[in-house]
Amino acid sequence: MKLSPRELMSNREMPYFVISLIFSILLYILAILSLFGIAILLVLFAFLLYANMIMLGSIRGNGVRISEKQFPDIYERVVSLSTEMGLTKVPDVFVIHSEGAFNAFATRFLGRNMVVIYSEVFELARERGEAELDFIIAHELSHVKRRHVWKNILIMPAQFIPFLSQAYSRSCEYTCDREAAYYIQNGEAAKRAITILGVGKQLYTEVNEDAFLEQIHTESNVAVWLSEVLSSHPLLPKRVQAVGNFMRVEGTPTYYSNSTKIALGIGALFGIFFVCYIAVIALITAGSLTYASLFSGSLFDEFTPENELSAEEDYLSSDYSLTLTPLMEAVSNGDDSTVRNLLSSGADLEEVDSENTTALHYAIYGDNIAMAELLLVRGANPNTADDYTNALTAALEAENLEMASLLYEHGANPTTKDPQGYSALDMLGVSSEEDFLNIINNN
Structure with a gap:
């Protein structure tokens, strides 16, 4: 199914960008109203421009530019991917010596888009890692296509808001991972390419993916969380899991x-x-009843357990911290016995996680028809909808016509539109319920 740029975008990228833009515009207005502010702004931009020119000038002067004459096989892949992704002009691509580092990035130089690939990444194409290199190139082309470099310059003042610019950057990385995997149509290669960033191009084929992704849970503590929220890139296991789930890679x-x-x-x-x-305030105000009175008033109000709980709740509502009920976990694991025991004990079939996903949705996402039938027989709502799809459109998005037929038999309405505005009829390109039944029952 062909996806639009909007559908490929991480659902957090646009909100973070809008918040960053609003805050940046306010700061720009304040700077314009102040001569001192304008001076600071001009000096800051001049410094950034100078530093960028020196760095990129060195790359263009010393790096190897890929072209029809230089590594033509890779250049052909760059041109092909640029065309597929709708870029009007193929960016300049340079390879530079990485001294063991493994990276690539997109940038601009005097109005021209550039993609810089480290030599360690480039050598993948010479070591049977062509698909992985395609993903890395497509990821950087996605940054170019979506003008992330310009947007980051535009919202530069947002860096004064703690964690905001990093959150926006991480959402952009998720977007580019999704878009790159979609255009190369190889979810396995996408996962391997991201794994390479953690262990290198020699060992990545030996990595146990399940054990690597299990670190999302086992290596989950405040230190790891803090390192991520302060970083411009998501944790690698989360990126691997996210792109695998987006591409619906089995296993x-x-x-x-x-x-x-x-x-x-x-x-x-x-x-x-x-x-x-x-302790600090007590030392400063020791012996002063006036300062002690101030401290026991307004300052104490700023730090309360409610504020701590609010911060925790904000984190728990993020994409990768969904709170699953025991029923959802059992359904996701395909544990029939546990599911039956939970249902017999009165488990709520319609309880939802932070994205309004029910246990039936988890059965559909896992293509587990037997589990879905068990839940439907026990009374699960066949028209349940989460933040993205309803049950029927989710089944059709996974091209599982048998699941769609099962849902219809239990009362799913093919004319109901999901949160994205699509009905089951839209998904199949038909206009009547009769045509819908002909398709799902004859395949």
Whole structure:
């Protein structure tokens, strides 16, 4: 199924960009109203332009430019991917010596788009890693296509908001992972290419993917969480899992962050900070009843357990910290016995996670027809909808006509539109329920 650029975009990229843009515009207005502010802005832009020119000038002067005459096989892939992705002009591509580092990035130089590939990445094409190299190139082309470089310059003042610019950058990385995997149509290669970033081009084929992704849960604590929220890139296991699930690569496991450990860690950090804050203020105000009175009033109100809980709740609502019920976990694992025991004990079939996904949706996402039938027989709503699809459109998106037929038999309405605005009729390109039945029953 052909997806639009909007559908390929991470669902958090646009909100983060809009927030960053609004804040940046406000700062630009304040700078314009102040001569001092304009001076700071001009100096800052001049410095960034100078540093960028020096760095990119060195790359263009010393790097090897890929062209019809230089590594023509790779150049042909760059041209082909640029055309497929709708770029009006093929960016300049340079290879530079990486001294063991493994990376690539997109940028601009005097109005011209550039993709820079480190030699360690480039050598993949000489070591039977062509598909992985295609993914890396397509990922950087996606940055060019979506003008992420220009957008980051535009919203530069947003860096003054803690964590915001990093959150936007991470959402852009998820978007480019999805778009690159979609255009090369190879989810396995996409997962391997991201794994290479963690272990290198020699060992990546030996990595146990399930054990690597399990680190999302086992290596989930406040230190790991903090390192991620301060970083411009998501954690590698999360990227591997996200692109595998997006491309519906069979066998991609699903793990979630240990929200309890992270919440306790955040609480501990706030507690330590709070104690230190009290100690400092107490030293400054020792012997002064006036300062003690001020401290016991407004300052204390700024640090409360409610504020700590709010921070925890914000984190727990993120894409990769969904809280699954025991029923959802059992359905995801295909554990028929546990599912039956939970249903007999009165488990709520319509309970949802933070994306309004029910247990039936998890059965559909896992292509588990037997599990879906069990839930439907027990009374699950066949028209359930989460933030992205309803049950029927989810089954059709996975091209599972047998699942679609099962849902219809239990009352799913093919004319109901999902949150994206598509009905089952739209998904199949038909206009009547009769045509819908002919398709799902004859395949």
